[in-house]
Amino acid sequence: MAASMKNDLSWLRISFLSLAVGLMLSACAGAGFEEGSADDVPVNDPFEPMNRKVFAFNKAVDDAYINPIVLGYREALPQPARTGISNVFRNLRSPVDFINQTLQGDIDGAGTVLARAVVNSTVGIGGLMDVAADQGLSYEQEDFGQTLATWGVGHGPYLVVPVLGPSSSRDYIGYFADAFMNPVRMYLFNTDREDVYYALAGAQYLELRESLYDVLADLENASIDYYASVRSTYYQRRQALVEDSLSSLEDEPDMADIPVYDE
Amino acid sequence: MRSLILLFLPLALIAFSSPAMAQKTGPEVFIGKMTSHAIDFLANPELSFEQRKVQFRTLLRRDFDLRTIGRFVLGRYWNQATPAQQKEYLKLFEERVVNIYSNRFKEYDGQKIEVRGSRPEGDDTLVTTFIVSDSSKPIQIDWRVRNKGGAYKIVDVVVEGVSMSMTQRSDYASVIQTGGGDIEFLLTSLREKQS
Numbered sequence: 001m002a003a004s005m006k007n008d009l010s011w012l013r014i015s016f017l018s019l020a021v022g023l024m025l026s027a028c029a030g031a032g033f034e035e036g037s038a039d040d041v042p043v044n045d046p047f048e049p050m051n052r053k054v055f056a057f058n059k060a061v062d063d064a065y066i067n068p069i070v071l072g073y074r075e076a077l078p079q080p081a082r083t084g085i086s087n088v089f090r091n092l093r094s095p096v097d098f099i100n101q102t103l104q105g106d107i108d109g110a111g112t113v114l115a116r117a118v119v120n121s122t123v124g125i126g127g128l129m130d131v132a133a134d135q136g137l138s139y140e141q142e143d144f145g146q147t148l149a150t151w152g153v154g155h156g157p158y159l160v161v162p163v164l165g166p167s168s169s170r171d172y173i174g175y176f177a178d179a180f181m182n183p184v185r186m187y188l189f190n191t192d193r194e195d196v197y198y199a200l201a202g203a204q205y206l207e208l209r210e211s212l213y214d215v216l217a218d219l220e221n222a223s224i225d226y227y228a229s230v231r232s233t234y235y236q237r238r239q240a241l242v243e244d245s246l247s248s249l250e251d252e253p254d255m256a257d258i259p260v261y262d263e
Numbered sequence: 264m265r266s267l268i269l270l271f272l273p274l275a276l277i278a279f280s281s282p283a284m285a286q287k288t289g290p291e292v293f294i295g296k297m298t299s300h301a302i303d304f305l306a307n308p309e310l311s312f313e314q315r316k317v318q319f320r321t322l323l324r325r326d327f328d329l330r331t332i333g334r335f336v337l338g339r340y341w342n343q344a345t346p347a348q349q350k351e352y353l354k355l356f357e358e359r360v361v362n363i364y365s366n367r368f369k370e371y372d373g374q375k376i377e378v379r380g381s382r383p384e385g386d387d388t389l390v391t392t393f394i395v396s397d398s399s400k401p402i403q404i405d406w407r408v409r410n411k412g413g414a415y416k417i418v419d420v421v422v423e424g425v426s427m428s429m430t431q432r433s434d435y436a437s438v439i440q441t442g443g444g445d446i447e448f449l450l451t452s453l454r455e456k457q458s
Contacts, residue, residue, distance in 0.1 A: 079398045
């Protein structure tokens with residue numbers, strides 16, 4: 001019991017430390033967008049030389065360790081089984097999605113998370129089947145990075161985190177905040193089962209990497225400067241998630257304007 | 264005979280009153296035709312890789328505004344390029360697009376594309392489609408369609424919120440910046456990729 005208390009405290013300390021570091025990063029590098037036109041993705045990458053080194057390191061780790069595991073996982077389990085596992089992980093994330101929807105003031109969104117969790121945990125057999133999506137309640141990922149964005153916090157500098165990959169100081173803080181507020185983590189930590197939590201987090205990470213495998217391979221194949229393509233993709237994808245603009249025909253996301261050129 | 268008519272009448276009524284039929288807009292019909300044409304040649308087992316590539320290039324030239332896309336992708340460097348460089352760039356750009364997507368032909372595995380709806384985006388229309396298959400989660404693809412002198416042309420493809428033109432623009436800008444702002448640096452890379 002005492003040990004788990006201590007563990008929880010060290011977690012808190014790490015979280016605050018990363019929060020402080022992140023805020024410092026955001027503070028020391030305010031402006032400095034690279035591109036000239038309003039149509040460009042507003043990239044803020046003051047640590048680009050270091051980020052590129054970490055990016056190369058991550059690529060080596062991917063090739064040597066992550067991708068072989070991902071492909072093995074694919075080989076071992078057929079798609080329906082993998083979809084089931086992915087659904088279970090999403091269902092386990094419901095408390096985090098719910099808290100963030102609420103913090104963002106998106107009451108409809110919070111209601112959707114709740115309805116999805118109830119339906120999928122029961123009719124969907126513990127979250128294995130996403131029956132709620134068939135009823136029009138589709139999944140939306142919500143995290144604390146997005147919550148900060150709706151509160152008006154900018155990305156801060158772009159960061160490539162070892163192993164975890166592309167992030168920004170804002171979203172990286174959000175990543176720790178999500179883990180910190182996650183009731184599943186609290187429960188496991190309070191019952192001396194930290195190892196179960198880390199195993200779960202690792203499995204979730206591998207599941208995510210499996211779903212991204214083809215996308216990343218295609219992106220690398222289509223790029224000359226893969227680093228720049230991934231960075232651009234990261235900013236655009238986060239923007240779409242913050243605006244909840246996917247799968248919605250009404251909301252107008254903030255899109256680049258493609259001009260009409262003279263011939 | 265009468266029973267036959269009675270049987271078909273409700274079916275006919277349903278068919279003609281179907282709201283889905285009435286609501287399909289011009290750009291949605293255009294995207295529906297384009298994607299089903301693409302699936303036709305991707306799924307046709309009698310075509311060789313080279314034949315598919317030819318079909319794809321024809322579709323690309325007919326239904327995409329490659330000049331607008333290519334120019335957008337080059338961003339502010341378009342105006343810094345000489346007319347000769349612009350011309351070579353557009354040629355290399357088309358080649359690059361054909362090569363990138365031909366590499367993905369083999370990934371086709373029975374997926375279907377559903378047109379879900381559309382909404383205005385400035386003077387253009389954004390048509391929302393989903394790639395659905397038994398083997399993976401649905402993928403959202405939005406097509407930005409522009410009416411150019413009475414003909415619909417695609418000017419951007421947005422996959423799960425990520426614009427392909429924008430991503431390539433970032434890529435090319437970075438390549439040119441690495442080369443000290445010289446567009447020739449990009450052209451060299453594109454020539455190398457082609458060979």
